[in-house]
Amino acid sequence: MEKMIKDYNLSPEAMIMVSGSSIGTQKKYYAKGYWYKQNKIGYEGTAEYLASKVLFCSNVQEFVVYERCKINGKDGCRSANFLSEKESFISLQRLYDTYHGGQLSERVRVLDSIKDRIDFVTDFVFHTTGLDIKEQIGKIATFDMLILNTDRHFNNIGIVADALHDRYKNAPVFDNGNALLSNMGEFPLDIAMEDNINKVVGQPFAANLERQALELGYGLKVNYAELQKILQKEPDSRALETLQFQLKKYESLLKDDSLCR
Numbered sequence: 001m002e003k004m005i006k007d008y009n010l011s012p013e014a015m016i017m018v019s020g021s022s023i024g025t026q027k028k029y030y031a032k033g034y035w036y037k038q039n040k041i042g043y044e045g046t047a048e049y050l051a052s053k054v055l056f057c058s059n060v061q062e063f064v065v066y067e068r069c070k071i072n073g074k075d076g077c078r079s080a081n082f083l084s085e086k087e088s089f090i091s092l093q094r095l096y097d098t099y100h101g102g103q104l105s106e107r108v109r110v111l112d113s114i115k116d117r118i119d120f121v122t123d124f125v126f127h128t129t130g131l132d133i134k135e136q137i138g139k140i141a142t143f144d145m146l147i148l149n150t151d152r153h154f155n156n157i158g159i160v161a162d163a164l165h166d167r168y169k170n171a172p173v174f175d176n177g178n179a180l181l182s183n184m185g186e187f188p189l190d191i192a193m194e195d196n197i198n199k200v201v202g203q204p205f206a207a208n209l210e211r212q213a214l215e216l217g218y219g220l221k222v223n224y225a226e227l228q229k230i231l232q233k234e235p236d237s238r239a240l241e242t243l244q245f246q247l248k249k250y251e252s253l254l255k256d257d258s259l260c261r
Contacts, residue, residue: 065079089171138213152203152204
């Protein structure tokens with residue numbers, strides 16, 4: 001039986017004006033420690049929700065949990081603010097702009113190989129913050145390959161700065177809504193799933209999500225047994241069908257049922 005979806009009624013004053021490089025910038029609200037995002041191009045809220053279920057059963061320690069919901073009557077999702085009072089999120093784009101100015105994506109694009117692009121970004125972050133992010137982005141890249149995320153860019157990968165203790169840490173994995181073929185305009189329902197999957201173009205180091213993940217070492221592992229127990233309770237949807245297809249495709253690569261929380 002499908003769970004009741006809660007409808008959160010938010011005032012116009014809670015709306016946040018957001019600009020960035022996202023494929024489809026969603027209407028966002030912030031109230032009482034929670035972010036709310038309304039669907040814009042398809043079923044982003046369901047994609048976020050299912051993506052966080054995958055991460056719960058994975059070796060990714062820090063990630064944002066998404067609740068599928070309605071916001072002022074429209075489908076979307078809700079998530080808790082992942083920052084404490086003394087913390088701030090610094091995207092890789094903002095970090096690069098602070099030290100060098102300009103667009104990190106444009107600087108990376110001129111480099112010949114995927115490895116060179118990855119090395120440039122990870123070396124830049126290490127030299128400016130002392131933080132080694134390569135393992136983290138390796139997990140993210142493999143996760144994006146699994147969920148077919150077309151919108152991982154340098155504004156939703158970043159670090160968390162702790163002003164009180166003057167230190168940095170990896171930001172949790174978040175903003176996974178442009179996944180599982182959620183963009184209905186780009187991936188129409190009347191086209192076969194496999195054909196839609198063949199149209200997927202990735203970011204930020206390569207258009208081919210598999211090549212990007214391979215270069216970073218396939219860092220993600222998933223407890224398939226635990227995840228399937230969770231997914232069996234979910235209602236049928238194209239998002240779920242796509243996720244199950246992808247899980248089967250990469251099972252030999254990602255499955256590790258010894259993982260536990």
